[in-house]
Amino acid sequence: MLFNSFEFLLFFITVAFTYFILKDKWRWALLLGASYFFYGSWNISYLILILLSTVTTFYSGILIEKIPSQKKNITFSSLAINLGILFFFKYYNFFATTVNSLNEDTLPFFDSLLPVVGISFYTFQALSYTMDVYNGKIISQKHIGKYALFVSFFPQLVAGPIEKASNLLPQFSENKIFNYDRVRSGLLLIVWGIFKKVVIADRIGIFVSEVYNAPSESYGVINIIATILFSFQLYLDFSSYSEIAIGSARIFGYKLSINFKRPYLSVSFKDFWKRWHITLNAWFFEYLYLPLGGNKKKGITTIRNIIIIFLVSGLWHGASWNFVIWGGINSIYLLVIERFLQSKKKKKKKLFGKIFFGTIIMLLWSASLVFFRANTFEDALTIYSNMNFSGIENLYDFGLNKLTFKITIRLLILVYVIELFQELGFTENKIFNAPIIIRWLIYLILPLSTLYFGAYGLDSSDSSFIYFQF
Amino acid sequence: MKRITIKFFIISSIIIAVVLKIESTNAFNPISGTDLYTHARWNSIYDLTEKDTIDILIMGNSRSYNGINPKQLSCATSSLSFIIGAPGTTFKDTYFSFKEILKRTKPKLLVIETYCINNFSYTNSSGTLQSILKSFSAKINFKSKLESTPFLFGVNDWPYAWLTSIRNHNYIFDEKQNLKENIEKTPQIEESIKKGSDNKYVGKYQLYLGKYNGNSGLKKKVIERYKKEGPLTNGATRFVSDTHKEYLKKLNTLCLENNVELMFLTIPVYSESIKNHDVFRNYFGKIIKPLNRNWLDLQNNYDFLPSHFDNVYKAAHHTTADGSFACTKKLVDFIDNKYQDLIPSRKSEKSWLEKFYNTEEYFPYHSAINNDKKVIKLIENKNVDGIIVKECAYTSITQKYGIIWGKTTINDSINKNLKNYNLGLIAKVKMDGEVKNIQIIVPYSDIHSNGKKIVFLTRTKPLEIQQLYRASFIENKKKSPEESI
16 A cells, blocks of 8 residues: 555545544554554565564563563574564575575575565664663563554554654553644645655656666666656655655654655765665664774774665665665765865855755765666666766657656756755745645645646556665 | 544545546547547447337457447347447456446347456456446446446546546646647547448447447468467466456346346457367356356357458457458357347337448348338349349448349259359449449358348449349359458
């Protein structure tokens, strides 16, 4: 069940109305049932995996507190089971292929092993709970229903934000009173997210897919444009998912973490990674980077830790060497190019400097995304090697005609301008405080333009969110 | 909560109102392709059933309306037949279409073409959803559409099913001409179809009884390809989904409740394009056995010609116009044999004659009305070469052409196998403004002849026959081109 589907609209309206009619003490049960229904709608067998992850991490939390002498073993067991499931379903075939390429037919390959939607997200969330209990940062949850809801909460189940137990779990025990402003703001965030996804990101996706799915048929500036456009598609697609998730949870009264903070307005790579997929980076920082030693020891250890973080982050995104290379490139950006950017610190403070450095970061980031988007390593090399500045006359031969292309670019500029305003402190309250005509126009134009200008329909290719595959 | 609910309701209502307003302009209706034909077919059946009762209803996918000629079927059985096939559709859709039709007319006989009873659903076959949508959007009964929606479509496809402007919203970017023509109201759906398709309509109401194909038959190159590359359809791998089995039972029950006779018909494909048909025949036979219904399987005891099939290397290809005549003839014989008392004869009814009299299909089966000045009778109950010719006449069908036909009976032609003969006429005619003596060859018409009567038929330029000098049966020694392939 996709957020950008009619099915989800009906599902969400039903759950939201029932939620506010129900007594507070039963709301967790409704949300848990709805979450399992939501997840099971992809594939009913996914529920077995999420239940397994829920039960193991829940009881390991209790046991860690009950038997402190064994807490290391219990934590290790919980990590081993959950990472074992993740490894098997997400990485086994990749691992087997790699081993078999070195030593023929050593390991069996399972064709029937289908990717499990959202497994990386909920596994990381559940693991963070175990490690927080182990580290004494939180006390274990005793209500298995509420804990199961923490692992499976449908707004953020399949693509985050990856929540920490200390943020989300206590909220399931709070009394949630209906709040008009909160619901209104949640609805606006959902509508805006869907607009960005369906009208802009999916439209860009048509062009990008045409180029990347047949890389030998495109060349020159088309490859450059497709690559830059993909960086926008990825951002709009993923950030819109996060916004719909945050908006949905907000309607019920739950506050989810911000996942994106206008990353394409960053002035350095360090800044970029503080704005991009914030909850995942925070997870890696807390549960991998710091345990490895972080940047306590300057020099080679820090460099090693940064490289490890980026390589693992790449692998987290997908079972392919392409993602590992993508992670590696970004670690180089942070370690090498960041030093150059730091030396130009003064210039960055000026508006021109901000735009200049922002553009450089965006272009370098886009260049790394070739490995992220290309279907194979060879495809990525083909895309790179065919890049030059010729062939602009073929611009409209890749799925978007002149009119559609122009509208899409204008909408991208609109989003950029809105983000600039947000950076300067413009919040949604400005909309809510605007004259009624402007407010209502926004309420009506966003859904109507999504309906009539969106890139969806019977002829459209896959409209699911990019990060669902991770 | 009340405040947000009211606001939510108002905003949703405005959005729905805007969408409905856009919908009402019909701007997003497709103006070409099979969408139009499906709409026209449904529009026609709605028009037709305002006044008339349909006797024989044929349903199925595109193979049904390419495989049967409803005008020929109507004329041959003196009844009113109609084909309500939808391209690429499923049996589930056929079931709901029949339910919709039952609200307007109760046919005596329902003929289901078996290719729609398959394992297709739109989750396993690309294009099937589009096909079901075409059929669904052409229907007008709100209640029955509403009832069928959850069975025909997944939740996400409900808006596509109900709102053409949502389904085809991409026209804004990709099909601006289509939008423009719809907004300017040109061409109207029916008008665009009627252009150049005069043989698809009958009578003064210009009703659409279903389309039949006018493509050329199989040529040597494609036949060789079938021989070389092998058949594309394997009867051993064809199967019927559980859903369709369930809907077969439902349809049977619906027919029993409404006193409608049900039969199955398989329109053939080229013999070299299919293998193991006997396996499917066995399999499907077992499925329909509990229903105790007749099945006319034209793939079995196959005697069709390459000219009866489209010149394509393709699975489940269609029949040509000749092919549809041949299939219709076999269906007519089957109906005469099995349902003789069921189908009423309407040949003396005014409304029936209004639709079919003076069509090309009428005269091979019926005599001209007495004193019809348009029909020039050349021979009437006269001996020609020892054979009594019951009727031989000419009539103009359109401004572009006329027909000459001759009829005799088996008893009268006992000494000659008239299959190998043409009826030859030498006459004084006025043609293209010139008076001249010409010989007219009227060939034997296999599709109109049967166990009782023999028909000769040909199309001619518009003629004015001034005098018939001589008539004779001329032996046809040459094989027809299709027989020689």
